[in-house]
Amino acid sequence: MNKAAALHILVKTESEAEALKKCLEKGEDFFKLAKKHSTCPSKRQGGDLGEFKKGAMVKQFDDAVFAKGSEDKPLIGPVKTRFGYHLIKVLYKS
Known part of the structure; x- marks a missing residue:
């Protein structure tokens, strides 16, 4: 698997994430949030990053998206990178 598509929300603090x-676990809309x-x-x-290749994102983000079974999880995170804290929804991997 060397390609994926994902949505994410990036915020400054872990508490915000x-x-x-x-909110997402209660069913709120990812796109709106x-x-x-x-x-x-x-x-x-709405946080759509489109399709990207393995290695195109910062390491922590990449590791989370390409981890085994990540596409089966409704939500990944918070994942800390130098940009802040990400909540990630993997749409598909191929």
């Missing part, structure tokens, strides 16, 4: 994770809270430019697309 944990609060958003609770990303648009409102994410600090990444991808927020305009």
